[in-house]
Amino acid sequence: MSMINYASREINCKLVYYGPGLGGKTTNLEHVYQKVSPDARGKMVSLATETERTLFFDFLPVDLGTIRGFKTRFHLYTVPGQVYYNASRKLILKGVDGVVFVADSQIERMEANIESMQNLYDNMAQYGYDLTKIPFLIQYNKRDLPNAAPIKDLQAALNPGWPVEDPAKQKELPDPYHAGERLIQLVDDQWVERVPYLESVAITGEGVFDTLKAVAKLVLKTLS
Amino acid sequence: MAEIAASSWSLDENDYRRILEHMNALLQESSARCALLVDRAGQLLANAGEQISFDPTAFASLTAADFSANDQLAKMIGEPEFASLFHQGEKESMYLADVARRVILVVLFDQRTTVGMVRLKVKQTVIELAKVFDEMFKRAPAPGADRKGVLEGAEDEIDKLFGA
Numbered sequence: 001m002s003m004i005n006y007a008s009r010e011i012n013c014k015l016v017y018y019g020p021g022l023g024g025k026t027t028n029l030e031h032v033y034q035k036v037s038p039d040a041r042g043k044m045v046s047l048a049t050e051t052e053r054t055l056f057f058d059f060l061p062v063d064l065g066t067i068r069g070f071k072t073r074f075h076l077y078t079v080p081g082q083v084y085y086n087a088s089r090k091l092i093l094k095g096v097d098g099v100v101f102v103a104d105s106q107i108e109r110m111e112a113n114i115e116s117m118q119n120l121y122d123n124m125a126q127y128g129y130d131l132t133k134i135p136f137l138i139q140y141n142k143r144d145l146p147n148a149a150p151i152k153d154l155q156a157a158l159n160p161g162w163p164v165e166d167p168a169k170q171k172e173l174p175d176p177y178h179a180g181e182r183l184i185q186l187v188d189d190q191w192v193e194r195v196p197y198l199e200s201v202a203i204t205g206e207g208v209f210d211t212l213k214a215v216a217k218l219v220l221k222t223l224s
Numbered sequence: 225m226a227e228i229a230a231s232s233w234s235l236d237e238n239d240y241r242r243i244l245e246h247m248n249a250l251l252q253e254s255s256a257r258c259a260l261l262v263d264r265a266g267q268l269l270a271n272a273g274e275q276i277s278f279d280p281t282a283f284a285s286l287t288a289a290d291f292s293a294n295d296q297l298a299k300m301i302g303e304p305e306f307a308s309l310f311h312q313g314e315k316e317s318m319y320l321a322d323v324a325r326r327v328i329l330v331v332l333f334d335q336r337t338t339v340g341m342v343r344l345k346v347k348q349t350v351i352e353l354a355k356v357f358d359e360m361f362k363r364a365p366a367p368g369a370d371r372k373g374v375l376e377g378a379e380d381e382i383d384k385l386f387g388a
Contacts, residue, residue, distance in 0.1 A: 001232065001233065001263070001265050002232040003232065003233060003234070003235065003263060003265075003267050003269075004232060004233070004234040004235070004374050005234070005235045005240075005269070006234060006235060006236040006237055006240075007235060007236065007237045007239075007240035007241075011374065011375075012267045014265050014266070014267075042279055042281045042282060043279040043281070043282045045282045045285060045286065047289075056289060056293075057289065059266075059282065059285045059286075061281045061282075061285075064385070064386075065385045067375060067378055067381050067382060067385060068374070068375060068378050068381065070374065070375075072385075075265075075266060075267065075281075075285065077266075077285075087296060088293065091289065091292040091293060091296065092289075094264060094265060094288075094292060095263070095264055095265025095266075096265075213386040214386070216386060217382055217383075217385075217386040220375060220378075220382045220386075221375075221379065221382060222232075223232060223374055223375040223376075224375040224376055224377065224378050224379050224382060
């Protein structure tokens with residue numbers, strides 16, 4: 001639920017990093033925290049267990065620049081990835097403006113990715129939010145690992161797309177992040193839309209800011 | 225019908241002034257130290273009273289999480305909600321109250337007053353603030369309506385800031 005504060009000239013938006021446990025959600029936030037100038041970010045809050053597993057959430061506020069005289073303030077949240085923390089995970093989605101699904105590219109984490117994606121759809125639906133209509137993208141993380149699954153397999157499992165019913169949207173939409181690929185296209189006589197995806201190695205920071213900028217842009221465009 | 229997403233809403237200078245008036249009146253009548261107003265998504269809307277020494281943004285996000293977690297606990301024991309929460313410290317305490325199911329009023333106080341006094345005064349302030357927020361949300365466009373936003377026509381500027 002983006003909040004436009006005319007008194008302080010700020011637009012506040014909430015972004016949630018979702019995904020399976022140990023997939024790199026907290027690492028994304030830590031990288032942003034380290035690289036953003038202290039003037040442009042607030043305190044990072046982590047509610048974690050003694051072994052540094054996220055218990056409730058991590059939180060980091062960042063300013064991403066000024067548009068039309070309004071400071072754009074993004075509140076970044078992660079959820080606990082572990083399956084049994086669903087009650088607290090769901091709470092974090094309340095009022096979300098944009099979602100990043102951080103998938104773990106390792107072949108052996110495929111099931112965990114699929115389970116977490118299903119859980120995201122379920123939790124969003126319980127709030128009445130439609131994931132096919134809100135700013136949402138997938139980050140395939142850990143691309144540097146030798147056991148990383150091919151993007152094609154990950155896309156087939158996690159981002160198969162949904163049918164486009166609106167005739168006005170039934171036309172090819174190029175994927176701005178991958179030349180030659182499309183976000184909306186005809187597949188077996190059916191128009192299908194997929195969410196944008198990006199690749200990353202969060203531990204070195206590769207792809208972290210590209211992901212943040214991409215989702216922030218999608219969120220701000222909903223206000224334009 | 226599924227909502228596209230949580231709709232956006234806005235706070236203008238007049239709303240802000242009215243909110244602050246109510247918060248300042250509460251502080252004066254209750255002898256509390258300071259008050260913060262936080263939305264359910266964890267964003268700080270306003271604060272009044274003594275200068276705070278902690279990070280208000282982090283405080284706001286934790287407040288919303290605290291309230292949400294307690295809401296779920298309430299449901300588990302068969303209550304629709306806990307409309308207020310009280311956290312007692314040795315010297316400093318805080319009292320949190322729901323306002324119109326939209327925002328949370330947080331009052332920090334010390335030994336100069338009592339929880340009974342704070343609770344009594346907060347009750348009235350919650351009624352006043354609820355009126356302000358009801359008006360604000362009525363003004364916000366309905367979900368799914370044509371939401372011409374504050375950044376209408378600013379696509380180029382957004383592209384420039386984040387790369388086309």
